[in-house]
Amino acid sequence: MKKIIVLTGTSGVGKTTISHYLAAAYHIPAIITHTTRPPRSQEKNGVDYYFETPASFAQQDLIEQVSYAGYRYGSSIQGLQQAWRHANVASIILDPAGAQKYYERLGQRVLFWFIVADVPVLTQRLQQRGDDAVQLKQRLQSQEFLRDLQVPVTLQSIATIIPNNDWRQTQQQLARLVQPLLAQTD
Numbered sequence: 786m787k788k789i790i791v792l793t794g795t796s797g798v799g800k801t802t803i804s805h806y807l808a809a810a811y812h813i814p815a816i817i818t819h820t821t822r823p824p825r826s827q828e829k830n831g832v833d834y835y836f837e838t839p840a841s842f843a844q845q846d847l848i849e850q851v852s853y854a855g856y857r858y859g860s861s862i863q864g865l866q867q868a869w870r871h872a873n874v875a876s877i878i879l880d881p882a883g884a885q886k887y888y889e890r891l892g893q894r895v896l897f898w899f900i901v902a903d904v905p906v907l908t909q910r911l912q913q914r915g916d917d918a919v920q921l922k923q924r925l926q927s928q929e930f931l932r933d934l935q936v937p938v939t940l941q942s943i944a945t946i947i948p949n950n951d952w953r954q955t956q957q958q959l960a961r962l963v964q965p966l967l968a969q970t971d
């Protein structure tokens with residue numbers, strides 16, 4: 786059965802880092818989603834996101850879409866189909882509402898991994914990542930940031946919690962989770 790790892794957690798917990806690691810270490814492709822948010826300094830169109838205008842975002846064929854800290858985000862059916870053409874397991878980064886939608890549509894195919902880290906740790910990481918200071922301040926105070934510190938109640942029963950304070954320990958937990966998954970046949 787094709788599977789999708791849904792990575793969720795608040796800003797700066799390491800979702801992108803983990804999705805890149807899953808791709809590099811385990812050949813688990815990351816599905817690229819769409820956003821109207823402007824790119825950060827290191828981000829590239831078609832790699833980190835498809836960066837859209839509000840008009841081009843509205844033309845996408847999306848499975849689900851949300852507003853987060855003032856911008857639109859959404860994931861396309863084509864992204865999922867393309868990833869599953871090449872691999873049995875793919876990953877995607879979604880907020881809790883998107884994760885809930887995927888679970889409703891895909892049921893047992895969804896592996897819901899909720900990433901956590903201590904707030905002082907992730908705040909420092911976001912500063913070091915070079916996030917714009919004004920935008921970072923807004924984000925750390927946003928209701929979405931605070932909401933996404935905890936597993937949504939509706940997904941608690943399927944959530945796997947992944948602490949990401951220490952990268953070596955994170956890698957070890959990922960290995961324990963991924964190896965049996967990749968060993969399963971389709």
Ligand SMILES: Nc1ncnc2c1ncn2[C@@H]1O[C@H](COP(=O)(O)OP(=O)(O)OP(=O)(O)O)[C@@H](O)[C@H]1O
Binds near residue numbers: 798799910911913
């Ligand atoms: N275990 C770790 N140890 C040290 N630094 C880390 C660790 N995990 C992630 N980072 C760093 O923390 C910063 C935030 O990580 P990342 O961009 O992956 O978070 P994110 O959850 O995708 O954030 P956002 O939702 O804001 O895009 C990055 O600079 C990344 O290199």
Ligand SMILES: Nc1nc2c(ncn2[C@@H]2O[C@H](COP(=O)(O)O)[C@@H](O)[C@H]2O)c(=O)[nH]1
Binds near residue numbers: 853
């Ligand atoms: N429901 C969806 N959520 C998404 C999608 N792409 C990203 N996200 C989530 O948005 C916030 C903000 O992301 P950032 O890159 O600006 O920090 C974060 O929680 C992501 O998980 C999507 O297509 N659908």
